[in-house]
Amino acid sequence: MLRNEETRSSRQFLSGNEAAAEGVRLCRPQVIAAYPITPQTTLTEKLSQVVADGAFPCKYLLVESEHSAMAGVMGAAMMGSRVFTATSSQGLLYMCEMLSYASGSRFPIVLANANRGTATPWSIFGDHRDSVAMRDSGWIQFYVESGQEALDTIIQAYRIAEHPEVSTPVMVNIDGFTLTHTYDPVSVPDQETVDAFLPPLKTTNRLSLENPKNLCFNIGPDFHMESRYQEQKAFRSAEKVIAQADGEFTALFGRQHHGMVERYRCEDAEYVLAVMGSVAGTTRVVVDKLRAEGKKVGLIKVRCLRPFPSAFFAASGGSCKALGVLDRNISFGYEGALYTETKAALYRPGATVRTLGFIAGLGGRDISKADLELMYEKLENLAAGKPEEEHQYIGLRWS
Numbered sequence: 001m002l003r004n005e006e007t008r009s010s011r012q013f014l015s016g017n018e019a020a021a022e023g024v025r026l027c028r029p030q031v032i033a034a035y036p037i038t039p040q041t042t043l044t045e046k047l048s049q050v051v052a053d054g055a056f057p058c059k060y061l062l063v064e065s066e067h068s069a070m071a072g073v074m075g076a077a078m079m080g081s082r083v084f085t086a087t088s089s090q091g092l093l094y095m096c097e098m099l100s101y102a103s104g105s106r107f108p109i110v111l112a113n114a115n116r117g118t119a120t121p122w123s124i125f126g127d128h129r130d131s132v133a134m135r136d137s138g139w140i141q142f143y144v145e146s147g148q149e150a151l152d153t154i155i156q157a158y159r160i161a162e163h164p165e166v167s168t169p170v171m172v173n174i175d176g177f178t179l180t181h182t183y184d185p186v187s188v189p190d191q192e193t194v195d196a197f198l199p200p201l202k203t204t205n206r207l208s209l210e211n212p213k214n215l216c217f218n219i220g221p222d223f224h225m226e227s228r229y230q231e232q233k234a235f236r237s238a239e240k241v242i243a244q245a246d247g248e249f250t251a252l253f254g255r256q257h258h259g260m261v262e263r264y265r266c267e268d269a270e271y272v273l274a275v276m277g278s279v280a281g282t283t284r285v286v287v288d289k290l291r292a293e294g295k296k297v298g299l300i301k302v303r304c305l306r307p308f309p310s311a312f313f314a315a316s317g318g319s320c321k322a323l324g325v326l327d328r329n330i331s332f333g334y335e336g337a338l339y340t341e342t343k344a345a346l347y348r349p350g351a352t353v354r355t356l357g358f359i360a361g362l363g364g365r366d367i368s369k370a371d372l373e374l375m376y377e378k379l380e381n382l383a384a385g386k387p388e389e390e391h392q393y394i395g396l397r398w399s
Contacts, residue, residue, distance in 0.1 A: 009187040009253075016179035017043035019147035019186045020086075020112050020172070023154030025050050026194040027110075030081040033061035033072035038124045039176040040088040040114040047084075066091035070098035070109075077107035078215055080206035082158065085109070088176060089116035089130045096134065102169050103138025103231065105216045106205055108161035109169040110154065111139070115277070115328075116176040117363040125364020126176030127328040128276065132305070132337045138231055140170040140238055141305040143276040148186050149257060150174050152249065153303075155189075156257075159198050159245045165237040167205060175278040177364065189253055197252050235307040242304065260304035261312050265291060266319070269298030271379040273324045273358075274342060276302045279367050286372040297376050302338065313345035321383035322354045324375050328361040335359075335391050354382050360394035371395055 014022065021043050024032075032051065034044040051060045061072045066087045073083035087095060092113055102109050117123035118130050131141060140160065144150045150172065157170040174180055207215060219227055243259040250256040265287055266272055275283055280301040290297045298320070302309065323346070327336025334340065339357035346353060358375050361367040371394050382388045393399075 008193050009189045011185055012188050013183055014147055014186045014188075015042065015181055015183050016147040016150050016174050017114070017181065018046055019151040020154055020174060021046035021050070022186070022188050023151035024084050024110075024112075025055060026189065026191060027084075027155060027158045027198055028056050028082065028200075029058055029084040031059045031061065031073060031076035031083045032085065033063050033069040033076075033083075034086045035063055035066045035069050035091060037066070037088045037091040039116060039126070039180045040086050040091070040112070043086050043112060043114065043180070066094040067098055070095045070102060073109055074098060074102050074105070074107060077102070077109055078105070078207055080201065080203055082162075082201040083109055084111070086112040086114070088114040089118055092130045092134060093118065096137070099134060099137040099139060101216060104227070106167040106231075106234070107169060108158070108167055108201070108203070110157045110161060111169065111171045112150075112154065113171055113173050114176045114180045115173050121363075123363045124176070126178055127362045127364065128173070129329045129362075131171060131173045132329040132331075134171070135306055135337070138168070139306065140168055140235070141173060142170065142303055143173045143305065144179070144303070145278055145280040145301065147179060147182070147184050148255070150179065151186060151188065152253070152255060152257060155194060155198060156245050156249055160238060160241050162201055162203070163237075163241045166234050166241050167203070168231070168234045168238060173277070178278045187255070193252060197249060239307050239311075257303065258301075260302075260307070261309040262301040262303065264299040264301065266298035266300065266316075268296055270296040270321045271324070271376055271383065272298040272300055272320045272322075273326060273372070273375055273379070274300040274302055274338070275326045276305065276338060277328065279326065279328070279361065282367065282369060283372055286369050286376070289369075290373065290376060295376070295380075305338070305341070308341050308345065310341075310345035313342055314348060318351060318353055320353060322356065322379040324356045324358055324379045326358045326360060326367075326375065328359075330359055330362070355390075356382055356388060356392060357390060358392045358394050365395055367395070
């Protein structure tokens with residue numbers, strides 16, 4: 001283990017799951033509840049060991065299902081506790097009912113989801129169909145590129161979720177196996193620095209004998225729409241809070257994750273590819289290679305699916321000749337969900353950028369550098385007026 005006194009952090013060799021667990025530990029949750037499911041299991045095992053060792057005061061709830069895990073942390077949040085849970089794939093779908101209870105009640109729960117394909121056909125390997133299916137559940141959604149970003153985003157997630165203008169649960173998505181079980185050097189900050197960034201939770205959205213209130217209640221037609229409008233306003237506030245949290249995190253920890261969306265070598269780019277999750281790392285390598293060959297290509301890494309960075313795409317949509325969107329999901333009967341969202345954000349009178357949707361990497365299929373180079377080639381063809389089908393399936397072995 002290497003120690004950096006200047007940044008007060010230790011350099012450790014961790015898997016993505018272990019890095020996320022370190023992030024959770026540093027945030028000092030008072031209650032953790034989780035049910036093991038591949039490829040999330042090592043994350044919750046790590047946390048159970050940390051709690052058992054007495055590293056910090058925390059109640060670890062042994063539950064019988066993912067539904068119960070979310071119910072458990074929701075009950076603890078209702079009493080004003082900082083809480084955490086984790087899941088994956090079918091487990092996230094099993095939580096579905098409780099996700100909307102938690103978000104509608106405005107509890108600042110943080111959940112780590114190890115992205116994995118959903119059944120059937122059964123798969124334990126990674127894609128984004130689980131979390132994308134839950135994008136309308138009222139949870140802020142982050143997608144991370146590395147173990148380091150997983151640790152850092154967990155810490156930021158509590159700061160964002162607990163902000164009084166947001167008070168909304170946050171889901172941090174970590175690509176199954178590609179990140180959860182891959183080891184990399186990770187800078188783990190010390191407790192004092194994290195405490196300076198994330199003070200103890202203070203909330204009025206809790207049960208109290210001194211200030212009685214009704215939580216998780218029924219609302220009839222007279223006020224139901226207003227309640228949903230308040231949730232929507234919280235997501236609009238979250239856009240500002242996410243940027244602020246990342247800026248303050250950068251100042252304190254020396255690492256920047258660019259808020260909701262990151263641009264890489266896009267200043268003069270003619271062909272740009274938008275991606276989410278771990279594939280962003282491979283795409284950076286491809287962008288650098290193609291740039292060295294004289295091609296003006298760029299990368300947009302979408303960190304936040306909710307709230308969606310629509311203003312970013314609306315403002316930058318005309319700055320390139322062709323924009324591709326890579327999805328690791330299918331919204332059956334239409335196209336990839338990120339592609340749909342991006343096109344909607346781009347649309348405005350006079351918009352000229354051409355778009356192309358790519359679907360790849362389903363069920364853990366590798367997305368190779370050759371695949372990404374092919375996508376940039378297709379974008380170049382599109383900009384040159386050569387015919388390309390709007391929806392491209394990359395890496396199909398049969399159809």
